[in-house]
Amino acid sequence: MANESEGNKRISPLLEYGITKAVLHCLPNILELNKAATVCKSWNETAKIIKKNRNQIYSTSNIDSYEDYSCVQELLSCMRSQPCICLVFLTHAGLAEIPPPLPELKLDGHDGAHFGRCTEYRLLHYLRRSMPLDCAIVGGIANGVVSSTPSLLTHEVEEGDGYGLLFIPEIQNLSIRHFHLDRQKMKNVGKAITSQTEEVGRLLNIKDDDQVQCLMLLGTDAYKESKCIEALCRYFQDKRNQNIAIGGGFVEAAIHPDVVDGDREYGITGLVFCGPRVKANSVIVPPDATSDSDIERILVQLKEKHLASFSGEKMKSIGFMVACVARGTHLHGRSGVESAIFRKHFPATPLLGFFGNGEIGINCLGPASSSTTPQSFQSNLPSAPKKSRIAYLHSYATTFTLISFPVE
Numbered sequence: 001m002a003n004e005s006e007g008n009k010r011i012s013p014l015l016e017y018g019i020t021k022a023v024l025h026c027l028p029n030i031l032e033l034n035k036a037a038t039v040c041k042s043w044n045e046t047a048k049i050i051k052k053n054r055n056q057i058y059s060t061s062n063i064d065s066y067e068d069y070s071c072v073q074e075l076l077s078c079m080r081s082q083p084c085i086c087l088v089f090l091t092h093a094g095l096a097e098i099p100p101p102l103p104e105l106k107l108d109g110h111d112g113a114h115f116g117r118c119t120e121y122r123l124l125h126y127l128r129r130s131m132p133l134d135c136a137i138v139g140g141i142a143n144g145v146v147s148s149t150p151s152l153l154t155h156e157v158e159e160g161d162g163y164g165l166l167f168i169p170e171i172q173n174l175s176i177r178h179f180h181l182d183r184q185k186m187k188n189v190g191k192a193i194t195s196q197t198e199e200v201g202r203l204l205n206i207k208d209d210d211q212v213q214c215l216m217l218l219g220t221d222a223y224k225e226s227k228c229i230e231a232l233c234r235y236f237q238d239k240r241n242q243n244i245a246i247g248g249g250f251v252e253a254a255i256h257p258d259v260v261d262g263d264r265e266y267g268i269t270g271l272v273f274c275g276p277r278v279k280a281n282s283v284i285v286p287p288d289a290t291s292d293s294d295i296e297r298i299l300v301q302l303k304e305k306h307l308a309s310f311s312g313e314k315m316k317s318i319g320f321m322v323a324c325v326a327r328g329t330h331l332h333g334r335s336g337v338e339s340a341i342f343r344k345h346f347p348a349t350p351l352l353g354f355f356g357n358g359e360i361g362i363n364c365l366g367p368a369s370s371s372t373t374p375q376s377f378q379s380n381l382p383s384a385p386k387k388s389r390i391a392y393l394h395s396y397a398t399t400f401t402l403i404s405f406p407v408e
Helices: 002-007 013-025 030-036 041-052 070-076 122-130 183-195 197-203 222-240 292-308 337-345
Strands: 058-062 083-091 136-142 144-148 154-157 163-169 175-181 212-219 245-250 253-255 268-274 279-285 315-324 351-356 359-361 398-406
Touching: 013 041, 030 041, 058 070, 058 144, 070 122, 083 122, 083 144, 083 175, 083 351, 122 136, 136 268, 136 351, 144 163, 154 337, 163 351, 175 183, 183 197, 183 222, 197 222, 212 222, 212 279, 212 398, 222 245, 222 268, 245 279, 245 315, 245 351, 245 398, 279 292, 279 359, 292 337, 292 398, 315 337, 315 359, 337 351, 359 398
Parallel strands: 083 136, 212 245, 315 351
Antiparallel strands: 058 163, 083 163, 136 253, 144 154, 144 351, 175 268, 212 268, 245 359, 279 398, 315 398
């Protein structure tokens, strides 16, 4: 009887947890970990703890075809952190011919007619199928893309097919909000900013206690959206944080969960980076900054100001670059000039962006800096307002936005 009783004893919960954690930790990627999490409640809870402690950011790109997602498959096979948001930019060559959905993709739980514009491309079908359901896919389709490989080599694709992806997991010290404003929502936000400011946060999916540090805006029609974009920028600077970094530009079409298939209406997509320990800066490379030394001088200033805000914490960073379609090879005579200078000074920072039809941003280099164009480059922009006020919309420029956050 004694031997039988000893055989029926359960191992201690602590030992069971340790064994389960060791087994799950050895799984090769996040997809396998998510499958294992469905085995039982105990494994599910252990998997949550493992995922919470993983904060690796992943980037990948393809500069040959937006329908070849083999590099994404390769990345997913070794991805160990679970992304909560996937940022993506694709070239616009495919807008004329939208490929049909892949027959092998049985999109469980989704109505193909209300899937979002990202179903227009096979790559994005694959992402929707492979990513967790709560992973938002946000970005745009543009004239060209700026991307980083998994080894952080940067590419600029100005003609032909290509895409860039950035996978960001849930990170304790970073909150990323996203929103899309269609025609009606733009009107509602405009009214709220002028008369009901307490409603703005709800319309933009922002909480009252969010400490906003950076705003990225993607427009689709500069003529119809410029007033709303300027109002949003002023709201965030005046009401939220006077030193907020702002970047972005105008794409051909938006990618967002709220944008449905075939919807070609104009609209504004936003990404809001929040957190009391998040550091963000943005700079504008104006039209008259044309040489390598001009651009490098501005990015060195960004680097110095950004690093000066650190307090010895272990930080991770992501960068965004939005360039006018008239820059790139048209200006420099060769490809990859501006992204290569960024990579020189920020070798460990994934860079993502696009070539657009207008740029959005300010120079935000900290409390001591002004939100104007650097004194070395006094640009005369066609859209610059005559009054002494901040210009948020630019042309023939490049904007760089740098965001850093501590990791445990």
